[in-house]
Structure formats: structure tokens, C-alpha cells
Amino acid sequence: MPPVDIKEPFVEVDPTGRYGRYADLLGTGTVKKVYRAFDQHEGLEVAWNQVNLSNFNDNHSETDCLFLEVKLLKNLRNKNIIRLFHVWRDVERNRLNFITEICTSGNLRQYRKKHRHVSINALKKWSKGLHYLHTHKPCIIHRDLNCSNFFINGNVGEIGDFGLATIMDKTYVAHSVQGTPEYMAPELYEEYTELVDIYSYGMCVLEMVTMEIPYSECDNVGKIYKKVMAGVMPKSLSKVEDPEVKAFIKKCIGKPRARPSAAQLLKDPFFAQVVDDITNGGGNSKSLVVFVFD
Numbered sequence: 001m002p003p004v005d006i007k008e009p010f011v012e013v014d015p016t017g018r019y020g021r022y023a024d025l026l027g028t029g030t031v032k033k034v035y036r037a038f039d040q041h042e043g044l045e046v047a048w049n050q051v052n053l054s055n056f057n058d059n060h061s062e063t064d065c066l067f068l069e070v071k072l073l074k075n076l077r078n079k080n081i082i083r084l085f086h087v088w089r090d091v092e093r094n095r096l097n098f099i100t101e102i103c104t105s106g107n108l109r110q111y112r113k114k115h116r117h118v119s120i121n122a123l124k125k126w127s128k129g130l131h132y133l134h135t136h137k138p139c140i141i142h143r144d145l146n147c148s149n150f151f152i153n154g155n156v157g158e159i160g161d162f163g164l165a166t167i168m169d170k171t172y173v174a175h176s177v178q179g180t181p182e183y184m185a186p187e188l189y190e191e192y193t194e195l196v197d198i199y200s201y202g203m204c205v206l207e208m209v210t211m212e213i214p215y216s217e218c219d220n221v222g223k224i225y226k227k228v229m230a231g232v233m234p235k236s237l238s239k240v241e242d243p244e245v246k247a248f249i250k251k252c253i254g255k256p257r258a259r260p261s262a263a264q265l266l267k268d269p270f271f272a273q274v275v276d277d278i279t280n281g282g283g284n285s286k287s288l289v290v291f292v293f294d
Contacts, residue, residue, distance in 0.1 A: 008038060015088055019099050021048040026102075037099065039085070046085065047103070051096040053089075070098065078132045109147040112208060130201065131262035134194040141193075145200035146183045147207050181224045182214045182234075187256055189229070195259045202252025203234075209245055210236040244270060 010020035017040075024036040026047060037048035056063050074084050087098040133140040185192065185199035203214045214234040218224045227234075233253070240246040248270040251260060260268065 008040075010038075011035075014086065014097065014099070016086070019046065019048065019086060036102070039099075045102050047100045049098045049100060051098075053094045053096055066096065070096075076136070078129070081129060081132065107148045108204070108208070112147070112211065130194075130197055131266060134197070134262045139194055142197050142200070143188070144180055144183075145197050145204065146180050147204050181221045181228075182216075184228065185253075185256070186228050186231070189225075193256070195256050195261070198259050198262065198265060199253050201265075202249045205245070205252070206234065206236060206240070206249050209242075209249075210239045212236040212239070 008020050009022065011023050013020045019037055019039055021035050021037045025033060026036055027034045033050050033052075035048040035050065037046045038044070039046050051066070053063060056066075070084075070087050074087055076084075083101050085099040085101075087096070089096050130142075133142065183200040183203045185196040188196050206214055214236055215224045215227060217235045218227065233250075237246065237249065240249065248268065251258070251268070252265075253259075265271070
């Protein structure tokens with residue numbers, strides 16, 4: 001009997017024929033959808049990220065920015081950043097497609113609800129990618145770091161969705177307002193540097209410890225803005241019982257001049273038990289997944 005030609009049930013295949021997309025939708029954002037896909041060369045499941053460019057309403061400055069960021073991020077090589085394998089534009093459907101590693105366990109907020117006893121030590125290990133981005137030439141700021149942008153791949157924590165990421169110019173100061181209000185540093189409304197990501201990371205730690213989104217006592221964005229600008233800490237901070245953890249969070253969300261850099265953060269006593277893993281590359285943890293659109 002001749003061999004049976006069994007083909008994968010792909011919805012579409014990339015122009016090279018290497019990557020095939022399934023119909024399974026893994027997640028969706030404002031302009032991006034993420035599907036399960038398959039790398040036929042390596043025999044591995046991957047993520048097929050699809051951006052509908054028509055959502056940008058012929059805004060050429062925005063689309064030009066997207067392509068510039070893709071070009072930069074495609075060339076990033078670091079063990080703490082998930083690989084971006086392939087990018088191409090589907091002119092006929094007006095879509096931008098890009099292939100990345102796949103994350104299997106959802107985002108950190110979902111993961112924490114499912115596994116309520118995730119250790120602080122694990123969270124510490126998931127924090128180590130900001131140093132690479134902030135010391136990259138040019139410096140890259142995430143600007144929208146929160147627990148829904150941390151993705152879990154098995155026991156690996158990875159920051160994702162760089163839809164609001166920006167590349168610092170030579171002045172080392174950025175201006176445009178972007179982010180999720182509960183996690184936005186006050187200076188994000190004015191002039192800011194990469195230290196806004198440290199603030200957001202502190203808020204992520206706070207959420208992980210308390211299982212509560214910061215400033216959940218506020219019922220609208222305006223009230224959050226007023227508290228943040230007035231320097232009023234979220235009420236959930238009072239629920240943090242561990243004094244070391246509370247001190248670390250306060251350090252992260254303090255005034256910009258007192259806030260540690262990513263490099264200083266990794267030397268903080270808070271990371272003492274995992275410093276060897278961080279500096280020597282121990283284990284298989286990654287901390288960043290670079291997506292460009294959401």
C-alpha cells in the first residue's frame with residue numbers, strides 16, 4: 001500500500017512554507033491576534049501573531065514605527081528574551097504577521113489565580129530581563145509592564161506585549177503618555193526615563209503578593225491619576241506582611257531619583273537568594289518575551 005500523505009490542518013502557511021497557522025486562537029489584543037502554529041522544519045509549536053494594519057487607518061507614522069520596532073526587536077539576542085523567528089507582511093490582506101516562541105500557561109495574573117502558592121523566589125527569577133533592555137543601545141522602555149503582560153511558559157516567566165515599547169533617543173528622556181493607569185509611574189505623564197519600568201515592576205510584585213490589582217479602591221481612571229500624582233500609595237500595600245517585600249516594593253515605586261536602576265535592582269538584598277542564577281545564567285528561566293503590538 002502506498003504511503004498516505006497526511007497534511008497538517010493549517011488555515012494558512014507563511015510565504016516560505018515553513019510555518020503553518022492553525023485556527024486555534026490563543027489570545028487577542030486591540031489590534032493583534034495570536035494563534036497556535038507549527039514550525040515544520042523544527043517540529044515545534046510556535047505562536048503566530050497577526051496584526052490587522054487596517055486598524056491604523058492609514059496612519060503612516062504609526063505603521064512606520066511598528067516596522068522599525070520589529071526590525072530592532074527581531075535582532076535582539078538574549079537568553080532572557082523569547083525568540084522572534086520570522087516577520088512578513090501580507091499585502092493582499094493588509095496584515096503583519098510574526099512568529100515567536102509559544103507560551104503555554106497564560107499570563108501571570110491567570111497563573112497566579114490558578115496556582116496561589118507561587119513563591120516569591122519564582123517571582124524574583126522572573127524579573128531579570130529589564131536589565132538587558134535598559135542597557136541595550138539604544139535603550140528600550142517597555143512602558144506597559146503589568147501582570148497581564150507577564151507570560152508563563154511551563155515554569156518560565158516572560159514579559160510580553162511590547163505594544164507600547166519605546167526606543168530612547170539620545171536625550172535619554174521620553175515624553176509620550178502610554179501605559180496601564182494602575183501601573184504607571186507619575187512621571188509618565190511628563191518626562192521620564194527607563195525607571196518607569198522599575199515602578200511598574202514594583203506594582204507587579206505588589207499584585208502578586210496581595211492578589212489585588214493596585215488602586216482597586218478607585219472606581220475610575222481619574223481617581224487613580226489623582227492618587228498617583230499626589231504620591232498616595234495603593235491601599236493594598238498595607239496588606240503586605242513581609243517587611244522585606246514591602247521595603248522592596250516601596251523602593252521600586254518611590255520617587256524617580258530614589259528608584260533603583262535594573263542593574264541596582266538585581267544587587268538588592270531582595271534578590272540575595274537568586275543572585276547566582278541571575279548572574280551565572282543558572283536554570284532555564286527567561287524573563288522577557290518581545291511582542292511588538294497589542
